[in-house]
Amino acid sequence: MQARYTRTAMLLHWLVAVSLLGQFAFGWYLETIARGVPARGYFVNLHKSTGLLIGLVILLRLGWRLTHAPPPLPDSVPRWQQQAAAASHYLLYVLMLVMPLSGYIASNFSRFGIHFFNAVPLKPWGIDSKLVYGIFNQIHVVSSWLLLALVIVHVLAALKHQLVDHDSVFSRMLPQRLPVRR
Template identity: 40%
Template sequence: MRHPVARYTLPAIALHWLIALLIIATFLLGLTMVSIPGLTPTKLKYFSWHKWMGVTVFGFACLRVLWRLTHKAPPYPDSMPRWQKNSAHAVHGLLYLLIFAIPLSGYFFSLAAGVPVVYLGIVPLPVWIAPDPELKAALRQLHYVLNMTLLFLFCLHVLAALKHQFIDRDRTLQRMLP
């Protein structure tokens, strides 16, 4: 008989999957909107939605970090080698960093482009920098590189979870499943 798996709390699980789905949707919308030629009403609408989703991801990420600071993660299985535990910690740390850095880089990219962010078309976010074409170009590139890094780490994270589920069969994935 197997021992029960130590699991994340229900709020941690909900925030994990909600943020993951929002990030996937925001990423796909970003790819869609930049592929639309010219400046059309649809493209502008998608840009607004993309920004709103990014702000939402940032807000949920703040909640997730607050929850995580007050609720310890369940331990990895004893059978998991130390290098895998260390790698998992490193990837999780980078994922958290990117979950904050990407919305911030997009926010400042928008400001540098001279386009303020108005969350849901209602709440204007502070304008902390003036329009700056050089900074805009640098922030656009940064936003892209951060997103591609997130995509790589996301794939690595998913592949590791699947490896643990189907090859190692150590029930690591059960810790985060609803």
């Protein structure tokens, strides 16, 4: 019997994955709303608020991961692939932190700050600076593309394990083991 991720690891993985993909879509949707219209502020603040909540779940996930070692990969996975998996997971965690953090810092260097769920104004702790806002907003945009690219590679790797290698790696992250064709 191959080692699997625990239910908590699976729950955190899928909760964060689905929320992040939704948050990506939300971010791109924001770019389609004309600047200057009042409705834009409503949606931008909603994006900031859901992003902060997702950021908290990501912190929880990271804390949990740092105190719980992942199950070892099967011996059939070549050493270089095990190293590539470890490196890409590390990078995924880094980008998962950079995304909400850059958005949060950028927002605090703008006089608009954050209106949490359009109900609770969180006073910005930074100065109103277009320069600082611009830098962190740029980090937010660039890391969103990096994270998206890495997630695509991640999904392709998971599918390769299932469809090409026919091993148990995909199933390690699923509550129910998928049938493996030998």
